[in-house]
Amino acid sequence: MAPQQTVTPPALPGPPTSAPAPRAQLIHIEVDRRLGHEWDEWNGRPLPKGGDFSAPPRLFFGFAALTVATVSGVVALLLYLIAPRLGRLWGPLPQTLWIALAAFAALQWLYLGVLAAAFYSTRNLLPERLLERGPYLQLMNYTSLIARAFGKRDWVEHAAIDVYNTLAERRNRRVGKGELLVLIPRCLSKQALDGVLEIAGRYEVPVFVATRGQLARRVIRERRPRAVVAVACERDMMTGLRDVAGKLPVLGLTMQLPNGPCRDATIDLGQMERWVQGLVAAAPARGHTKQ
Ligand code: SF4
Numbered sequence: 001m002a003p004q005q006t007v008t009p010p011a012l013p014g015p016p017t018s019a020p021a022p023r024a025q026l027i028h029i030e031v032d033r034r035l036g037h038e039w040d041e042w043n044g045r046p047l048p049k050g051g052d053f054s055a056p057p058r059l060f061f062g063f064a065a066l067t068v069a070t071v072s073g074v075v076a077l078l079l080y081l082i083a084p085r086l087g088r089l090w091g092p093l094p095q096t097l098w099i100a101l102a103a104f105a106a107l108q109w110l111y112l113g114v115l116a117a118a119f120y121s122t123r124n125l126l127p128e129r130l131l132e133r134g135p136y137l138q139l140m141n142y143t144s145l146i147a148r149a150f151g152k153r154d155w156v157e158h159a160a161i162d163v164y165n166t167l168a169e170r171r172n173r174r175v176g177k178g179e180l181l182v183l184i185p186r187c188l189s190k191q192a193l194d195g196v197l198e199i200a201g202r203y204e205v206p207v208f209v210a211t212r213g214q215l216a217r218r219v220i221r222e223r224r225p226r227a228v229v230a231v232a233c234e235r236d237m238m239t240g241l242r243d244v245a246g247k248l249p250v251l252g253l254t255m256q257l258p259n260g261p262c263r264d265a266t267i268d269l270g271q272m273e274r275w276v277q278g279l280v281a282a283a284p285a286r287g288h289t290k291q
Contacts (some may be wrong), residue, residue, distance in 0.1 A: 017181060021193075022201035038186075038235035051257025051265075053154040053234055055145040057166075060159035061145065063117055063152070065145045068112055072105040118165055124170050132167040132243050140164065141242050157234035161252050164241065173227060173249055174281040181225035182207045182276065183216055185232050187262045188255075195269040196231070203276050217243060229275050231267055233257060251275045 079101060095189040115136065118125040128134070140160040147156035182200055184193070187211055200207040206223070210216030220228065227249045230240055237252045242251055249260060253272055255265040 013141050023197050035262050042261055047257055053158040055155035055159040057159050057163050060156055060163055063156045066106045067146045116225045124167055137242050154234050157238050161237055161254055164286050165251055175226040176277055177204045177280050179226035180279050181228045183210045183230040187199050187265045188210045189264040189266055192267050199273050229280050230231045
């Protein structure tokens, strides 16, 4: 994402019902289009389906299986090629490595099976450190690399983030209002931005415009939240989850990009409100959702 950090303080508690809805204050925001480095190769043409990369979770699981098979296949090929030389170093070495590779491959398939069973059932089956905040984050990123080779990157990343969010939501985490952070990018449309600020004001949570992943991580370091609701495109969200979700619980809301990357992005404000409300537990008296 492009430089320039912007910070918004939380709104004050809500006034009586006759007064206008509380709204977090935005001090400054970038409005021009400057591509985040994730979109460097964009050719300027409209994105498919108006920049909506929604995809079913099975797309992720299919590409994850392909990733596991590819990794095992590449390592097996390398081992096959160098096995004669390794045998000259120590006779049993090739066979030992073949056994280790078979065990590693079996472990990967087992993990993928447990992950799919956890997602499609209603129980997470493993602690979060072994699931969505553990090896899953690496699997997401390797799967994204394979998906790029097939031109399916954004759709597979969207499906991977949906799987992550489903597992993370099931933990039913609760934090205090001051312990939650909402991180948004600089590319939101005015309507989306207004909606986010309204939700943040209503639930009294701080909103930060994090214009670069590096700055987002600095904000997190300094504010020390106990949970984060982050908004970003699929490409930026993958990087953010990889860097942050292992250390801190994060829910990641992806966007639609009707005017191409890095400008006028729209989001599902209803989803954002459900997440914020669920995390801070004590909902305000007056509920509201806007698009
Ligand atoms: S989050 Fe927005 S500004 Fe950042 S890379 Fe994605 S589209 Fe561009």
